[in-house]
Amino acid sequence: DSGVTQTPKHLITATGQRVTLRCSPRSGDLSVYWYQQSLDQGLQFLIQYYNGEERAKGNILERFSAQQFPDLHSELNLSSLELGDSALYFCASSPNSRGEQFFGPGTRLTVL
Amino acid sequence: AQTVTQSQPEMSVQEAETVTLSCTYDTSESDYYLFWYKQPPSRQMILVIRQEAYKQQNATENRFSVNFQKAAKSFSLKISDSQLGDAAMYFCAYRSAYSTNAGKSTFGDGTTLTVKP
Numbered sequence: 675d676s677g678v679t680q681t682p683k684h685l686i687t688a689t690g691q692r693v694t695l696r697c698s699p700r701s702g703d704l705s706v707y708w709y710q711q712s713l714d715q716g717l718q719f720l721i722q723y724y725n726g727e728e729r730a731k732g733n734i735l736e737r738f739s740a741q742q743f744p745d746l747h748s749e750l751n752l753s754s755l756e757l758g759d760s761a762l763y764f765c766a767s768s769p770n771s772r773g774e775q776f777f778g779p780g781t782r783l784t785v786l
Numbered sequence: 787a788q789t790v791t792q793s794q795p796e797m798s799v800q801e802a803e804t805v806t807l808s809c810t811y812d813t814s815e816s817d818y819y820l821f822w823y824k825q826p827p828s829r830q831m832i833l834v835i836r837q838e839a840y841k842q843q844n845a846t847e848n849r850f851s852v853n854f855q856k857a858a859k860s861f862s863l864k865i866s867d868s869q870l871g872d873a874a875m876y877f878c879a880y881r882s883a884y885s886t887n888a889g890k891s892t893f894g895d896g897t898t899l900t901v902k903p
Contacts, residue, residue, distance in 0.1 A: 730889025
């Protein structure tokens with residue numbers, strides 16, 4: 675157990691819908707990262723927040739947005755969902771912006 | 787932009803034998819971190835080992851060790867005395883040590899390791 679929690683574990687929804695994925699980092703970690711892993715593929719970095727502020731951005735679609743709240747939990751919002759958005763979404767955290775990241779168990783999103 | 791290449795989509799090893807997974811990367815930075823992550827069928831991402839670029843000594847963690855060749859930009863993972871529980875997808879990852887880029891980890895496409903009893 676990495677100490678990073680993600681909810682929900684599974685999410686099934688329809689095209690065009692909007693969903694919110696939630697992440698609670700390890701106690702004391704200020705940085706939160708979001709990744710997308712499509713079937714049998716590597717991880718694609720989406721976005722990083724550090725202590726409430728956006729710090730780095732990857733190939734995140736405009737339909738996706740994220741935020742980190744004062745209690746340091748983070749939410750990833752996915753809107754106008756398409757079939758291709760079906761993937762495993764990981765949250766990771768680290769004490770700062772350096773060193774290793776600790777991954778949560780992921781949220782499996784299925785768009786029908 | 788940094789790239790990470792894992793040239794072996796699949797590897798297999800006999801239980802108790804040794805296997806080496808390859809990883810190469812491309813970067814213009816001099817200070818960075820390299821990682822190997824294991825992803826078993828549960829899909830949980832588990833950190834196996836890390837290497838800091840400024841350290842010349844290769845990292846080791848029990849049965850896992852790396853061969854870090856900075857000039858060649860190579861970072862291979864050696865698993866000794868392979869066990870059935872080592873069967874998983876293994877990802878090589880790069881992360882900048884510079885604060886402006888440190889958030890952007892780059893992962894390879896992974897190597898699926900099969901362990902035969």
